[in-house]
Structure formats: C-alpha cells, structure tokens
Amino acid sequence: MDGIPLGASYTWKEARARGVTRGQIALDGLPIARGLYVSRAFAPTLAVRCRAWTKLLPPDATFGLETAAALLGAQLRPPAAVQIVLRPRPVLPRRGGLQVHVRDLREDDVVVEDGLRITSGAQTFLDLAARLPPAELVAVGDALMRAGHLTADELSARLARADGVRGVTRGRACAPLLTPEAQSRPESLVRYWIHIAGLPLPTPQVPVRDRWGREIVHADLGYEEWKVALEYEGRQHADPEQFGRDIDRYSLMGADGWLLLRYAGRHLARPATIVDRTERALRSRGWRR
Known part of the structure; x- marks a missing residue:
C-alpha cells in the first residue's frame, strides 16, 4: 500500500498508526469485521481470513x-x-x-x-x-x-x-x-449408502489384476470377489487426456471380466439408485444376502 507494508490483513487502528489514510484503507481493504480488513491484493481464502x-x-x-x-x-x-x-x-x-x-x-x-x-x-x-x-x-x-x-x-x-x-x-x-483410502467425498458417500443398505462394504481403490496376477489399475470402489467395480466420474474425467486414460482402464477391466458401474454428480441426489444398481450387479455375480 504505497510503500507501507501491512501484509495480507490489518486492523483499522494498525493501518492508521502506520500512516495509511482513510481513503487508502477504503480502496485496499476488504472488510471482514468491524475494523478488520483483508488486503484486496490477496485472495480472501479461509486461511487468510482466519x-x-x-x-x-x-x-x-x-x-x-x-x-x-x-x-x-x-x-x-x-x-x-x-x-x-x-x-x-x-x-x-x-x-x-x-x-x-x-x-x-x-x-x-x-x-x-x-x-x-x-x-x-x-x-x-x-x-x-x-x-x-x-x-x-x-x-x-x-x-x-x-x-x-x-x-x-x-x-x-x-x-x-x-x-x-x-x-x-x-x-x-x-x-x-472411516478409511484414508477413499479419494473423494462422492466415494465416501457411496460407501456409506451401500453399507447402510446392508450390502457388503466395497473396498476403496480395489486392485484390478491381469491374467498373470499383476495389478494393472485400480477402481474407485469394488468387490474383488465378485469382480464388480464402481467408478465416480467427476468433472476431471471430461479432460480429453483423462478420458483417454479412462477408456484404456475400462477396457482392461472389461477384458478381465469386471462388471463396471459408473456414476456421476447427478446420482449423488439419488442414493437409492446407486444402492439398487450395486445390489443387482452383485446378484448377477452370485452374491446373496
């Protein structure tokens, strides 16, 4: 602020004591409380505000x-x-x-x-x-x-x-x-909904192996015993390069006999649909309650 370093945040009292004018504070300061400002030169992230x-x-x-x-x-x-x-x-x-x-x-x-x-x-x-x-x-x-x-x-x-x-x-x-293996909020929600419905709890980052037993890819969630996998498709999957990797991964899984269920953001408002399709997939592979 015109040669007066105040950092990312400051109080009215602090700024005025260092010679900053009222007009300069009005131009630079984003008020977050009475007498407390974040400089507009910094993004007002939660950490900055705290x-x-x-x-x-x-x-x-x-x-x-x-x-x-x-x-x-x-x-x-x-x-x-x-x-x-x-x-x-x-x-x-x-x-x-x-x-x-x-x-x-x-x-x-x-x-x-x-x-x-x-x-x-x-x-x-x-x-x-x-x-x-x-x-x-x-x-x-x-x-x-x-x-x-x-x-x-x-x-x-x-x-x-x-x-x-x-x-x-x-x-x-x-x-x-709880598990540190879940990689996103949607994965955690799906795991909970499946659990509360009485289905087997899926394994996060379940390994998918080739015919020689080598791990080749991982699915978001899955059941190795029944070869049923669940994938959540977030926005990052629309990236052309990521899309290409996904296609390669899905074809490898299909070639090894995996049944793949894919979900997107629209399904998070319909947990019953996710549970129903997961149960039907498991039953098609021999699982019974």
Whole structure:
C-alpha cells in the first residue's frame, strides 16, 4: 500500500498508526469485521481470513467445527461466519462474522497448522458428529484421514473420553467406516449408502489384476470377489487426456471380466439408485444376502 507494508490483513487502528489514510484503507481493504480488513491484493481464502481474525481474538482461540474441517482439508463448505472454540470464561467475544463455541479443550485437542490454532482432527470429527448427517460425517472423517490429520487410534482415544458429549453416539457408529483410502467425498458417500443398505462394504481403490496376477489399475470402489467395480466420474474425467486414460482402464477391466458401474454428480441426489444398481450387479455375480 504505497510503500507501507501491512501484509495480507490489518486492523483499522494498525493501518492508521502506520500512516495509511482513510481513503487508502477504503480502496485496499476488504472488510471482514468491524475494523478488520483483508488486503484486496490477496485472495480472501479461509486461511487468510482466519489469520486476520487472530489479530482480534484471545491467544487461546481455536478455529473449530466446519471452519476447522475446511482448514484441515475436508471437502466441506464452511459457513460465512468463522467458527472459533474457546474454553469457558465469564465473557465471550461477540462480533459480526464470528461464531463462538465453548469447549473445555485439552492441549491434545488442538493442533497448530501454518500458525493457526485448529481443533485436532479427532476433536473436529466429534464436534461435527452432532451437526452432520452420518454420510457427510463419514466423508469428512475420510478426508481428515486422507490429509493425515486423523488416525483410527486418535479418534478412538477421543471418542473414549466423550461420554455424554452431544453427537458421540453417531461418531462412534461412523468411526469404524472411516478409511484414508477413499479419494473423494462422492466415494465416501457411496460407501456409506451401500453399507447402510446392508450390502457388503466395497473396498476403496480395489486392485484390478491381469491374467498373470499383476495389478494393472485400480477402481474407485469394488468387490474383488465378485469382480464388480464402481467408478465416480467427476468433472476431471471430461479432460480429453483423462478420458483417454479412462477408456484404456475400462477396457482392461472389461477384458478381465469386471462388471463396471459408473456414476456421476447427478446420482449423488439419488442414493437409492446407486444402492439398487450395486445390489443387482452383485446378484448377477452370485452374491446373496
């Protein structure tokens, strides 16, 4: 800002003390709270906005819930207001654009990522267990594991000391379904819907082998015993190069006797269709309830 380095975010008081005029702040600053700005020279990502909030929050404030999940790499849209968690205290901060939640966090319930205090993967999963439907909770848990922010042991330990916590029953029911092998939210949702319908749980990234037993490709989800595979076709599959690789992969699978079911975004609103077609495919290969 005209030779005055303020970084990605600043407060009104901070900018004025360094000689920045009101007009310069109006031109440069994107207000995210009263007296708090993100410079228009930077993309107002969630991490940038959270880093800005630390200028106004108590030192022990921890970003939590959906905000934490998004910061930790889960494919979850956070609310417009930034969510923080504080230990109990007589007076809680109240500001527009901020949601404050009270938790008696232990130190191992908090991690520091890129200078931001964030609830741990296990604590975030537990907090969201009271807020998300089971399928979405599994998707978040898978994403946290995939990003390296959650392990089965860490989650088991946190859930073990969560008796009476809202959402713990759902969290404990979903925890055994989590896997770091699921590569996307749709894969996680499909796995959950198939499980809850009473079908065998498909294996993520199931290996497809050639006639000599060599692994040649992997399917998103599948059943090696019955040679039934499920593939989710996201937008990236429309890329010509990716499309060519997909065709090669599908022909290899077909040549080895695999029955391939392909799903797209439109099917995510119709879980019963996915379940029905998966069951029919399994039955055609000899599976019985």
